[in-house]
Amino acid sequence: MNTMKANTMTSTNCKTCRTHLPDLLLDDTYTTAHPELGTHLAACPACAAELNALRSTVALLDTWSAPELSPYFDSKLRARLREAQAAGPEGLWERARAFLLFSTGRHLRPALSGALAFAMLIGGGTLGVVLHQPAAPASATVNDLKILDNNAQALQQMDQLLDESTSSADDNAGPPTT
Numbered sequence: 001m002n003t004m005k006a007n008t009m010t011s012t013n014c015k016t017c018r019t020h021l022p023d024l025l026l027d028d029t030y031t032t033a034h035p036e037l038g039t040h041l042a043a044c045p046a047c048a049a050e051l052n053a054l055r056s057t058v059a060l061l062d063t064w065s066a067p068e069l070s071p072y073f074d075s076k077l078r079a080r081l082r083e084a085q086a087a088g089p090e091g092l093w094e095r096a097r098a099f100l101l102f103s104t105g106r107h108l109r110p111a112l113s114g115a116l117a118f119a120m121l122i123g124g125g126t127l128g129v130v131l132h133q134p135a136a137p138a139s140a141t142v143n144d145l146k147i148l149d150n151n152a153q154a155l156q157q158m159d160q161l162l163d164e165s166t167s168s169a170d171d172n173a174g175p176p177t178t
């Protein structure tokens with residue numbers, strides 16, 4: 001009976017002791033303000049070991065010093081930020097995929113990614129191609145085609161002008177004498 005009572009007392013005290021571990025860790029005089037924690041720590045080896053482990057961890061962190069930054073860190077970071085800003089916005093497909101992967105609706109994520117995979121399976125990739133049309137590579141290709149078309153039109157117009165000038169020169173020279 002006595003041991004049972006002592007055990008239950010220890011377990012409840014352990015709970016409060018563990019919640020006060022940060023205070024005990026950061027404030028050495030905390031046990032003088034809360035002597036019941038001091039007596040518990042003296043009687044309970046588990047809590048004392050926990051506190052000691054935390055103390056050794058903090059002591060180890062005190063000895064660690066952050067490595068020096070490279071002197072070009074700031075300029076490199078700014079250059080990379082400028083690159084990211086200059087880069088065009090991602091396509092609709094990419095944004096939808098990122099939203100599904102990284103959105104905070106964690107409970108929806110498996111269902112949504114499953115639906116996405118299903119849609120890709122059914123569409124055989126055609127859905128992705130359709131949604132991916134406004135992306136950068138496609139527009140570059142379209143621009144190239146437009147430039148080629150413009151060049152062809154310009155060449156055609158030049159040919160027409162040359163034909164007209166030669167034909168008008170022939171007219172000025174008069175009709176053929178045969």
Ligand SMILES: [Zn+2]
Nearest residue numbers: 014017044047
């Ligand atoms: Zn304890």
